Amino acid sequence: MKVHELHGNLRRVRCSRCRAPYDNSLFLERDDCPACGGPLRPGVVLFGEMLPEGPMDAAEELSGTASSFLVLGSSLEVSPANAYPMLAKRAGAKLFIINMTPTQLDYMADGVIHGDIVETLEEIEKSVSRGSGRRE
Ligand SMILES: [Zn+2]
Numbered sequence: 001m002k003v004h005e006l007h008g009n010l011r012r013v014r015c016s017r018c019r020a021p022y023d024n025s026l027f028l029e030r031d032d033c034p035a036c037g038g039p040l041r042p043g044v045v046l047f048g049e050m051l052p053e054g055p056m057d058a059a060e061e062l063s064g065t066a067s068s069f070l071v072l073g074s075s076l077e078v079s080p081a082n083a084y085p086m087l088a089k090r091a092g093a094k095l096f097i098i099n100m101t102p103t104q105l106d107y108m109a110d111g112v113i114h115g116d117i118v119e120t121l122e123e124i125e126k127s128v129s130r131g132s133g134r135r136e
Pocket of ligand 1 (some may be wrong): 014015017018020033034035036037038102
């Protein structure tokens with residue numbers, strides 16, 4: 001499975017000046033870029049920064065062609081990621097939402113569970129295992 005990380009990840013750091021990416025282990029040794037001396041920063045998108053176009057394009061394309069769309073632990077309050085489930089639903093996907101609290105898209109979902117993600121997914125996994133005849 002390919003993951004398109006809209007907000008980056010903490011496995012990488014990058015230079016604030018030349019944008020060169022590095023493994024986060026470099027940050028334990030130094031806080032400046034080996035190439036240009038610029039300050040290193042986490043490889044994530046911080047509040048107020050633009051999301052990367054590549055992952056956003058991929059998310060939009062996949063949302064428009066998915067047969068099902070699963071939202072895990074999101075309030076669905078923040079754009080643009082909160083548009084993807086609606087895009088998928090309008091393109092014919094089944095929409096399922098697992099979140100602790102109600103979301104603005106609960107009304108259009110094919111299934112909604114308000115609960116802990118880990119506990120809920122473990123219950124689903126057990127149910128699917130029982131249904132397929134597998135024994136624990
Ligand atoms: Zn640099």
